Amino acid sequence: MGKKIPITSYDTIFWRISGMRVTQEYEIVKRGVQAEVSEYEMYCVTGGGWERQLQRSVLCSEERMLELLNAFPVMKWDGFHGKHPRGVLDGEMFSFQATVNDGISIHAEGSANFPKGFHEFRRAIHLLLNEGGNA
Numbered sequence: 161m162g163k164k165i166p167i168t169s170y171d172t173i174f175w176r177i178s179g180m181r182v183t184q185e186y187e188i189v190k191r192g193v194q195a196e197v198s199e200y201e202m203y204c205v206t207g208g209g210w211e212r213q214l215q216r217s218v219l220c221s222e223e224r225m226l227e228l229l230n231a232f233p234v235m236k237w238d239g240f241h242g243k244h245p246r247g248v249l250d251g252e253m254f255s256f257q258a259t260v261n262d263g264i265s266i267h268a269e270g271s272a273n274f275p276k277g278f279h280e281f282r283r284a285i286h287l288l289l290n291e292g293g294n295a
Contacts (some may be wrong), residue, residue: 163254167229167260172197175256177282184287185212188225193294199289222259231246232277235266242270254278 173188183202188195198217205211226263244251251272258266268275 164233165235165261167226167235169226169261170229171228171259173229173256173260174188175254177252177254179252180250183210188285190222193222194219195222197288198212199285199286211285218289218292220288224288228281228288229260231284232281233275234277234281235260235264236277237268237275238266239267240270240275242273242275243267245273249271 167182169190170188171190174186176183176185185202187198187200189198190196196217196219199215200212201215202210228241253271254269254274256266256268256278260266
């Protein structure tokens, strides 16, 4: 196995999770020495189309965000393409994009198939949002 490269900086991190009934989007944007973490839901609007509505948003320290990014193998997610498992009739699809370490891009996607640590990272972000940035 190759050398683990830590994430030392980030610009924008975005991921979308789509299920049968709801689509959620998450953004982490660097704001000076803080990270702004936002959760959105997409709603179908009358007449067609979609509307993106902010559900909640918090600020946390850049140091805390780097800790979270490095607590899970986010850097190793690059190139992950999780094909939909045979026999699974339902589930969530996801796409993940990040720019880290002054220009390194991370792209991952899947259907009912996620990279190692994805669910744990998602739970950590939810905890951060629930705790108001202090988690």
